[in-house]
Amino acid sequence: MTFEKVAKIIADFKEIDVSEITMQTTLNKDLGLDSLDTVELIMSFESEFGITLEPDASLQTIGDVVSMIDKETKK
Amino acid sequence: MIHSGICSLLGIRYPIFQGGMAWVSDASLAGAVSDAGGLGIISAMNANADYLRTEIRKLRQMTNMPFGVNIMLMSPFADEVAKVVAEERVPVVTTGAGLPSKYMKAWIECGIKVIPVVPSTGIAKMVERMGATAVIAEGGESGGHVGDLTTMTLVPQVCDAVRIPVLAAGGIADGRGIAAAFMLGASGVQCGTRFLVAKECTIHQNYKKRVLEAKDIDTMVTGKRLGHPVRALKNKFTKEFFNKEYDSSVSNEELEAFGVGALRRAAVEGDETTGSFLAGQAAAMVKKEQTAKEIIEEMFAEAEAVLNGARKWIK
Numbered sequence A: 001m002t003f004e005k006v007a008k009i010i011a012d013f014k015e016i017d018v019s020e021i022t023m024q025t026t027l028n029k030d031l032g033l034d035s036l037d038t039v040e041l042i043m044s045f046e047s048e049f050g051i052t053l054e055p056d057a058s059l060q061t062i063g064d065v066v067s068m069i070d071k072e073t074k075k
Numbered sequence B: 001m002i003h004s005g006i007c008s009l010l011g012i013r014y015p016i017f018q019g020g021m022a023w024v025s026d027a028s029l030a031g032a033v034s035d036a037g038g039l040g041i042i043s044a045m046n047a048n049a050d051y052l053r054t055e056i057r058k059l060r061q062m063t064n065m066p067f068g069v070n071i072m073l074m075s076p077f078a079d080e081v082a083k084v085v086a087e088e089r090v091p092v093v094t095t096g097a098g099l100p101s102k103y104m105k106a107w108i109e110c111g112i113k114v115i116p117v118v119p120s121t122g123i124a125k126m127v128e129r130m131g132a133t134a135v136i137a138e139g140g141e142s143g144g145h146v147g148d149l150t151t152m153t154l155v156p157q158v159c160d161a162v163r164i165p166v167l168a169a170g171g172i173a174d175g176r177g178i179a180a181a182f183m184l185g186a187s188g189v190q191c192g193t194r195f196l197v198a199k200e201c202t203i204h205q206n207y208k209k210r211v212l213e214a215k216d217i218d219t220m221v222t223g224k225r226l227g228h229p230v231r232a233l234k235n236k237f238t239k240e241f242f243n244k245e246y247d248s249s250v251s252n253e254e255l256e257a258f259g260v261g262a263l264r265r266a267a268v269e270g271d272e273t274t275g276s277f278l279a280g281q282a283a284a285m286v287k288k289e290q291t292a293k294e295i296i297e298e299m300f301a302e303a304e305a306v307l308n309g310a311r312k313w314i315k
């Protein structure tokens, strides 16, 4: 469920099709997101899931984002 | 006298930072700026822990005043220099573009004031939440790595977005710029380009000459394709880089490789054809070599005059 929501937010942000996004998609190389874009997205995830996140350099793939969100929502 | 919250917060006399500049701001420049009442900032650049520790100790021999260290988060030595600033109890750490999340907690715990450079309101809000003491909103007029927004538009928006103090950077090289920054809501400024020609700045004389001779239209931005655009004075190197950037037969790896070492060639060797002379659009406003103390005192005397005169517009 987290993945679907995350993928939709990113697809809207990048104006691409949701089907292009998988758990292995990388933020930087595949999606071309820089640190500004990443922070904007993190803020969207925070309001979508009602959590606060602490993004860092270990966030590489959509899978990383999903597990970070899952960890926070379980708290 | 111009005094703002940032002065009391950091224990400095003038609300001005000399921005961290790779290959440029060593203990000599930073120590002179701190001693003159501003905040001098040593660049940790892509060097290792030993280099940084030596520079910090040199600066401490020169002055007892507060100073800062700039850490480039992409540096291969980021982890080790992050430890050095904590061990040495450096008063202030500034960070380049990107999120310093990985280190912030540890730095704040040992009493370091963390003041990241931010290119957007989103990043400003994020670092405020992580405990930043202030932020430096840097517009794309600046020398070095540049963001898209201009100082004129970024500073007021960041001031609205956060409650911590905001310093304005990018394009500020005289007292008018300082006055304008305060009008935009900033409580201090960070300058890079103007300090390139400080007497205590140890870069090659050719670099200083290029800055002093620069005209308004003499800088250009290259490197957009690689995701980290850089502003420098136009020369053979920047033009070649630009051509390669728009040549699709040149790979990103080749382009990166072409840029390696270019700032060092400018700053250390003064090589006018293969060096990258990073400088901001304000380079043309920089007219003479002066000591850091003269630069700071002149800028603030001008700013005071401009701010005092501003009432004339209100009828």
Ligand SMILES: Cc1cc2nc3c(=O)[nH]c(=O)nc-3n(C[C@H](O)[C@H](O)[C@H](O)COP(=O)(O)O)c2cc1C
Residues within 6 Å of the ligand: B018, B019, B020, B021, B022, B024, B043, B045, B070, B072, B095, B096, B097, B117, B138, B141, B142, B143, B144, B145, B169, B170, B171, B172, B173, B190, B191, B192, B193, B194, B277, B278, B279, B280, B281, B282
């Ligand atoms: C030669 C040069 C090197 C720089 N290197 C860095 C750096 O390593 N890290 C950083 O955060 N900013 C760096 N900057 C940006 C400055 O710290 C400062 O924010 C900027 O120069 C302000 O704009 P101005 O040049 O218009 O005064 C550099 C700027 C110059 C001119």
